[in-house]
Amino acid sequence: MRPRTVKMWRDLSAARGRVAVMILAIAVAMSGVGALLIARTVLVREAAAVYVGTNPASATLEVEGGVDAALLAQVRTRPGVTDAAARQTVLTRVRVGDQWRRMLLFVIAADDPMRVAKLRMESGAWPPADGELLLERTAEPVLDATAGDRLAVAGPSGATTEVRVSGTVYDAALAPAGQESVGYGYLTPAGLARLGFTASADELRIVTPARDQASVEATASAVAAWLTAQGREVHQIKAPPYQHPHHSQSETITGMFLAFALAALVLAGVLVAATLGGMLAAQTRQIGIMKTVGATTGQLLRVYLGAVAAIAATATVLAVGPALLAGYGLTGLVAEMLNVEIANRAMPWWVPATYVGAGLAIPLAVALVPLVRAARITVRAALDEHGAGTGVGSRRSDRWLTRLRGGRLSTLALRNLLRRRGRLALTLALLAAGGAMFTSGLNSSAAWRSWVDDGMARRAYDAQLRLTSSAPADAIARAATAVDGVVAAEPFVSLVATPATADGRIEVQRTYPDDGHGRFLLAALPAPTRMVDFEVTAGRWLHAADTDGVVLNQSAVSRLGDPHLGDDVHLAVDGVVGRWRLVGTVAEAGGPATAYTTPQSVARFVDPGTANMLHITTTGDTEEVTDAVEASLATAGLMVGESMLIADLRTAIDEHVAVFIGTLLALAALMAAVGILGLAATMSITVTQRTREYGVMQAIGARPATIRRMVLLEGTLTGLLGSLVAIVLGVPLSVLVGELLGTISFGLPLPLRLSPVGLAAWLLLSVAAAAVATLVAAHRAARLTIRETLSYQ
C-alpha cells in the first residue's frame, strides 16, 4: 500500500471515536434515505399495478331507472368505449354486536363477466347465493365477521335480515374498510332484493382506452348525451383519476419525507466536513511537511477525499440492513393503509444505484470545500501553525472580545466560544438544522392534533344520523329529544350534489366508486345552527334570511375551482340544477366537500319543513344514547339508514395519517440524532485542538478541574445557543411542513403550533449532549500531563 494511503488509514484509525461518529451520522441518515427510496418506489409501483389490475371503470354514469342487458350491449358499441358493466351501490348498515356499522353493498349481476372493476376471490366463490354475500378482506375486522358468519344487514325499512358471509374478496380499488369505518359487501341483485332493496343497476361503468382525464370526460359526456337522447336521464358522471384513491397523498408525503431524509444526509455530510476539517486543522503542520517533500494540493485532496469516501462507503454499507428493514416495514404499513397488496417486493436497479450514489456523492460534495481549503494551505502558512495561538485579537472584530467582562471562568469560556467564529457557526448550523427539523416534526405533529381537536370541538354534536327518507323536521326533533341523554337535537337536510355549469350542464365528478373519496354534499342547516361552529376563513356564516346564500368548506372550494365571494355556485341534485351565491368559506376538519346553505334555499329539492339528517348532542354513553334515539325514531316510523359517531370520524381522520405522522416523528428523531452527533464531534475537536493551550494554563497554575469547568461551560453555552437558533428556525420550517401536510390531508394548511414538549426536549437534549461531549474530551485533556499537552501537535 502506498505510504499516503497508509497514512490515511492510520490517521482514521487513530481517530476511531470521531470516525465512528461520522459513520454513525451518515448511516443514520442513509437508513432514512434508503428506507424512503424503497418505500416510495415499491409503493407507487405496486399501488398503480394493483389498481390498474382491477381494470377500474374510467367513468361511472348514474342512470335513472337502471341499465338492462340490452342497453349495456349498446353502450359497449359506443365510440371510445372498450367495455362496460352495470352495477349498483347501496349504503346501509350492519349490526355488529350492540353497534351499527356503515356498510356499502356492491351489487353485481350473477352473470357479470367481471371484466370491469374486477375482484380477486380470496375465499368462497362468485356468485354468492341469494342469502349470502362476500366481504372485502379489510372489512372483516370492521364487521367482526369471517366466512361462515352471519351478518344482520339493515334493509330500507331498518329491519335486519341475516346474510351469510360466503367468502372474501380483495378489491384493490377501495381504501381499507377500517380507515373509512365502513364494511364492504358484494352480492347479487337477487341477494339485494332479499334484503328488501330494489335492485336497479343504475351505475353504468364504462372503460375507455385513453386514461387521461380529458379523453375520459369527453367519452363519458358523449355516452351521457347518447343516453339522454335515448330518453334515459343521467344524474351524475363520475370519472375518478386513474389511480388509487390515496395515491397522490402517499406520493407527495413520501416525497416530502425523502426530502427530509436527504436533508439529514446533507447534515451528516456537513458533520463529516466539520469533523474532518477539525482533524485536518490539527494536521496542518503535517500537510505542510508533505508539501515540502513534494505533495501537490491535488494529491493531498485525493487522499482526504479517499478518507471521506471510505467513511461514506462504510456507512452506506452499514445502513443497508436498517434501510431494508425500515423501508419494507414502512412499505407494509402504508400498503396496509392503502389496501395495496405488494405482489413484487423487488426494487428497480436505480434504487440501489441512487442509494449508493447519494451515500457517496452527498458527503463527498459537502466535504469538498473544507478539504480543498485544508489541502490548499501554503507550506509557509502550514509551518507557521502552532496550535495554541489562533491569532485572537488580530482582527478588528476581535477587539470587543477583550472587553467582555464577567466571572473569570465565564469570561474565558465566552471568549473561547467566540474566538473561532467559523467553527462556532458550523457547529451552530449543524445543531440548528438538526434541531429545526426535529422541532418542526414535533410542531407539525402537534399542529395536526390541534387542528383535528379544534375541528372536532367545532362540532357540538356527538352523533350524526341519516334517515332512510325525509320526514317532518319537528317530528324528528321530538322523537330524538324524548330520549334520556339527548341534550340537543337538530334535524337538517343533506343531499348528494353535483357541481354544474351556469347553463345547467352537470360537471363530471372525480368521485371514486366507494362514493366516499370525492363525494360532494349540499347540507341545509338551520340558521343559526347550534351544532357546528366552523372557522370562517372568508366572508361570513349563513344568516336566517339567506335565501340563496351558500358557504363552502375548503374541499368544496377546491372542487368548484376556487370561486370568489359573491360568485354564483351551481349544483345539481337528482338532475335538478340550482344556483346559489357564495357568501363565505369555512375550514372543516374531516368530512367530504360540502356546500352549506339554509333550509329555505333547498325547498326545490325537498318538501319545506322536512329533514333527512339529525345531529344530536348527548350526555353519557353516546353509543347507547344513539341506539335509544334510533329506537325512538323507529317508534315514530322514522327509519335510520346510517349513524356515525364523532369519535368514529376522529378515528377515521387519525387512521388516514397515523403512519405519516409516525414517519415524520421517526425522521425528526433521526435529524436530532445527526444534529447531536455533529455537536458532539465538533465540541470534541474544539477541545482537542486546545490541548496545548490547556497545558499552558496548567503550567501557570490552573487545576484540571478548573479547565474542565471552563470547557464544560463553553460546551453548554454552545448547546444552548444552537438549540435556541434551532427553535427559531423550526418555526418557518413547521409552517412549510404544516402547509404541505395540511393541504394534502384537509385542503388547508395546518395552523402553526409549537410543541412545548418538543421544544423543551430539544433544549435539554442538545445542552445535555453538548455537556457530555465536551466533558469526555475535556476529561481526556485534563488527564494529560503538562509535558504531554505542551508537546501535543
Next chain:
Amino acid sequence: MIQVRGVAKTYPVPGGEFPALSGVDLAVDAGEFTAVVGRSGSGKTTLLNLLAGIDRPTAGEVRVAGTAVHEVRETQLAAWRGRAVGLVFQFFQLLPTLTVAENVMLPMDFRGTVAARRRRPLALELLDRVGIAEHADKVPAGLSGGQQQRAAIARALANDPPVILADEPTGNLDSATAAAVLELFRELARAGKAVVMVTHERDLSGYADRLVTLVDGRVAGDVAVTA
C-alpha cells in the same frame, strides 16, 4: 547550483513593513556545504524559505537547481520541491503515524520518481546510509532525537535532490549527535549535493566549507571554513 541576486524580503507588520532581508547575494555550488549563521531575527530562516520556495522574495531573483524559484507558480512549487530540494527541520517533522521507512518512501510516492516495488529497498538503503536501517519499521516516537533527524535526512534524500536545505538541524540534539549529523551533511556535499544549513552553531570547522553570516537581513560575512 544556487544563485541569489539582490534579494529582499519584507513582511507587513502593524507599524508598517519589516525588512527581513535586504540586498542579499549568494551563490552556492554543487558539492559545497554552506552554513548560514546569525542571531535570531537576522533573516537566516527567511533566506532558507526563499531557497525552498516556501516564501517569495519581495525583490530580486532566486535560482535553485536551474529553476527561477521566484517565478514558479504556487501550484507547481510542491512538485519542483519534491524533485529538486531536500528539506531537513530542527524538529525533524516526521509524520507520526508512518514508520520510518514509510516516511522515507513518502516523497517517492508523491513524486513517482521511483517504481513502487523499488521504493522500500531504496528507503532501506538510505536509512542504512544514515545508520538507522534497523529502525526502519518503527514509528518516529520510538526513536531518539538523533535517530529521528537521521531519518529526516534520509527522507530529504529520497528523490535524490541536488540541493539539501537544513533549518537548525542540530538545534534539538546533544553535541555528539549534532556532530554526527553535521558529518552526514559533509558527506552529502562530498557526494555532490549543494548543502545549505542555517544554524546557531559557531564551530563548524571540519564540516562546512563556507560560513555566511547574516546581520539584520544583510550578508555581513562570507568566509571559507578551514579545518
